Amino acid sequence: MSFDSILFYLLAIVLVVAAFRVITATSPVTGVLHLILTFFTASMMWMLIQAEFLALALVIVYVGAVMVLFLFVVMMLDMRLEGLKSGLKVYLPLGLTIGGIMVLEMAFVVLRSWGDAPALPQPADNFDNTLALGTAMYTDFAYAVQVGGLILLVGMIAAIALTMRKRSDYKRTHPSQQVRVTAADRIRIVQMPSVVDTPAAPESEGAEK
The missing domain is CATH 1.20.120.1200 (NADH-ubiquinone/plastoquinone oxidoreductase chain 6, subunit NuoJ)
Structure with missing residues (x-):
């Protein structure tokens, strides 16, 4: 080996x-x-x-x-993590079934092509694999490249939608409302009547006796 x-x-x-x-x-x-x-x-x-x-x-x-x-x-x-694990038991049988089917399909393809796989050809000294890859992608497989780009776009939009979901455990701020705030909205003057505490009158000595 x-x-x-x-x-x-x-x-x-x-x-x-x-x-x-x-x-x-x-x-x-x-x-x-x-x-x-x-x-x-x-x-x-x-x-x-x-x-x-x-x-x-x-x-x-x-x-x-x-x-x-x-x-x-x-x-x-x-x-x-509690939210991520909440539906694990419900979807576990379906996930294991799909995973098992994928493993069987890959094993079937590998076993069928294991003995028939030819040896890799030795490339020439002036071979440019980047040029060959670009030529194959944008000539022979141009439609597949466009489909892959569309799938990536859908995945990006889905990721943005997941991050923009509404949550109730934190406070949101609105910059547009903060800019339009005036001084009257921030400070409020409240007039209250003043209260003066009068000391209690001392009791006379005769009354104590």
Whole structure:
């Protein structure tokens, strides 16, 4: 077994464990950190098959920007774990069923193509994989790229809608109303009659006797 094969299996084990921890972590921050590890490991696997552009794009765009943004958003939202776990038992059977079907489909495809997979061709010295990728994306798969962009747009709108949801555990401020406030709205002078406490008259000595 070559060094590349050993490194591939090692990265694959790390990838599977990190992906499993993403869906089983009790803390959202821990799940996002394991997702960053998953993307970084996937980029190293792409580097093994000489897809340098995809590997660097995954590290720079997803790990360096998107996942860090997700981490800050999760930390700022202060998500309640009790609310996230409330419907876990209800949707757990359906989730396990869908996950099992996906695993069976991937296992079927991998087992069918394992023996028939040809060896990777050695690229020429002047081969530019970035140019080949761009040509394939915007000529042969232009429609698929547009569909992917539309899906990302829908996901972005859904994320904005989730962050803008109404919550009752914090106070909202309205800048437009704060700007239109006048001095009479901020200060109110109340006139009240003054009250003077009169000392009690001392009792005479004869009365005490």
